[in-house]
Amino acid sequence: MSLMSEDADPSENRAAARAAAANHLTGSLPSRVTFNRSELNRILNLYGRMVADGEWRDYAIDFLKDRAVFSVFRRASEVPIYRIEKDPRLARKQGMYSVISATGLILRRGHELDRVLLAIDRKLALV
Numbered sequence: 001m002s003l004m005s006e007d008a009d010p011s012e013n014r015a016a017a018r019a020a021a022a023n024h025l026t027g028s029l030p031s032r033v034t035f036n037r038s039e040l041n042r043i044l045n046l047y048g049r050m051v052a053d054g055e056w057r058d059y060a061i062d063f064l065k066d067r068a069v070f071s072v073f074r075r076a077s078e079v080p081i082y083r084i085e086k087d088p089r090l091a092r093k094q095g096m097y098s099v100i101s102a103t104g105l106i107l108r109r110g111h112e113l114d115r116v117l118l119a120i121d122r123k124l125a126l127v
Contacts (some may be wrong), residue, residue: 032063033088035070039113043070043084046121056081082107082120 035043050056050072058073060080067087071080083100090096095111099119108119 032065033068033086034063035061035068035086039086042113042117046117047072084117086113 047056047059055074056072057075060069060071060073062069062071066089067085069086070084072082072084073079074081079102081102085098085100086096087098088096090098090109091111094109095116097111097113097116098109099107099116101107108116110116
């Protein structure tokens with residue numbers, strides 16, 4: 001004797017159970033780290049100026065579980081010349097923002113994005 005009604009499809013019950021399990025699991029998974037609107041606006045303003053100067057040509061954005069990365073390329077086929085990273089785990093230590101060169105050298109790290117971006121922002125350079 002079956003507990004299901006005769007007209008119910010057993011695959012529907014299994015699909016509903018899988019969906020419920022998936023919803024339960026996604027609640028426990030950590031969310032991805034992202035740039036907020038003002039951070040992204042500041043980074044893209046710098047990117048636009050550098051593209052206008054002919055220094056940068058392409059970018060990529062990665063939202064990972066532990067950090068968000070904005071990579072800048074001189075050419076699309078190369079490795080990124082700079083990576084702007086946001087790592088919230090470092091917020092109370094050295095600061096969650098950092099600018100990293102192509103060789104992996106951390107050029108600047110800090111708590112404020114504007115101050116960190118000064119490592120690659122040449123608009124304030126005096127001649």
